[in-house]
Amino acid sequence: MTTLPPPPLSGVSPKTVEKAVNALLKWRSSKLNTRKPQLLEQDEFFYLILTLKKIPQKGVSRINAHKIPLPNSLINPLNEAPELCLIIDDRPKSGLNKDGAKKKIQNDNIPISKIIKLSKLKTDYRPFEAKRKLCDSYDMFFADKRVVPLLPKMLGKQFFKKKKIPVTLDLKHHNWKEQIDRACGSALLYLRSGTCSVVKVGRISMSREEIGKNVMAAINGIADIVPRKWGGVRSFHLKLLDSLALPVYQAVPDLKMKIDGGPKEENEKGLVAVEEEKAKEGRVEKKKGKIQEVRYMDDNNNDNGDAQVVDKDVLGSDGEGDIDNDDADFEKG
Numbered sequence: 001m002t003t004l005p006p007p008p009l010s011g012v013s014p015k016t017v018e019k020a021v022n023a024l025l026k027w028r029s030s031k032l033n034t035r036k037p038q039l040l041e042q043d044e045f046f047y048l049i050l051t052l053k054k055i056p057q058k059g060v061s062r063i064n065a066h067k068i069p070l071p072n073s074l075i076n077p078l079n080e081a082p083e084l085c086l087i088i089d090d091r092p093k094s095g096l097n098k099d100g101a102k103k104k105i106q107n108d109n110i111p112i113s114k115i116i117k118l119s120k121l122k123t124d125y126r127p128f129e130a131k132r133k134l135c136d137s138y139d140m141f142f143a144d145k146r147v148v149p150l151l152p153k154m155l156g157k158q159f160f161k162k163k164k165i166p167v168t169l170d171l172k173h174h175n176w177k178e179q180i181d182r183a184c185g186s187a188l189l190y191l192r193s194g195t196c197s198v199v200k201v202g203r204i205s206m207s208r209e210e211i212g213k214n215v216m217a218a219i220n221g222i223a224d225i226v227p228r229k230w231g232g233v234r235s236f237h238l239k240l241l242d243s244l245a246l247p248v249y250q251a252v253p254d255l256k257m258k259i260d261g262g263p264k265e266e267n268e269k270g271l272v273a274v275e276e277e278k279a280k281e282g283r284v285e286k287k288k289g290k291i292q293e294v295r296y297m298d299d300n301n302n303d304n305g306d307a308q309v310v311d312k313d314v315l316g317s318d319g320e321g322d323i324d325n326d327d328a329d330f331e332k333g
Helices: 014-032 098-107 118-124 128-137 148-155 157-161 176-184 208-225 265-280
Strands: 045-052 066-069 084-088 114-117 140-144 167-169 186-189 196-203 233-239 246-250 255-260 293-298
Touching: 014 208, 014 233, 014 246, 045 208, 066 176, 066 208, 084 098, 084 118, 098 114, 114 118, 118 148, 128 157, 140 148, 140 176, 148 157, 167 176, 176 186, 186 196, 186 208, 196 208, 208 233, 208 246
Parallel strands: 084 114, 084 140, 140 167
Antiparallel strands: 045 196, 045 233, 066 186, 233 246, 255 293
16 A cells, blocks of 8 residues: 655635635625615624534533634623623532622622522523523623533523533632633634534624734634644634635645555455366356556545535524534533
8 A cells, every 4th residue: 555645734824814804894795785774783703614624532522612812802891891691609519609709790890790690590591481581691601610511401502502602710719800801802612523613703893904813813723722733624714694604724635545456355265266166167257357446545534625615504593503413412492
């Protein structure tokens, strides 16, 4: 077997990202003429779609986000006054209650709008409609890391579809504000059970330069986090809610040349016996020469390396859904 050398790895060109951002903004401008006036003021997100070469191992956490720092925050607590919700552990052994959390938030000037106790989440937010309303009421959710494993069943898949899974905080430490500010200034990557993940990387209201810097920072940060780093990345695509996904990076398939030279060893003895029997009976047949079969095999077998087109259905009707179907991780309703 002859193995071809793997292609050299290369990063993403800022010029490619700039062209993709300009193309998407131009496309959006052309669509605004056909939309209703009230829709023109919406501040859409730019989405970066990551496609891996292989599905992450099952041991990878599905509910803890990887935080990739962005040069330009998607949520600015000072200017936008976002609605942030904190879920705390009020069980007896946690040593934390709602009054203590409120005092901490007020003293440190932390921009938390709502505090929900774990016990309250169990009782008041059991119906599907209550979960949906809670999900739509806040821009971002945070939770004590001690209760994070319990949240998927309590919150349901609505939070998963809208990319509002609570960000983990270590409330045993006193740097609550630092942790929250870091999360607000980062792109949040959730590695799902499939090969594709979606990350918010920018807003329409940002300048083109700010969007481009965010995209580059997210790409380089993600490539440093995923398994095998750049070697595990199949592609990156950039898109808006309704637009096509424009490729900004596409890995060259690792090709291997495999030569099949005839029947497998386990069948050779049987074929020889048949030929000997035919020779004895004078029935030897003349065979035509067999052309050796040459196959070019990619490491992943099921990948052809083509650029993919991702439309609105991939992100979901609200533009914030996930590519993979993780219904098993969340209870229906």
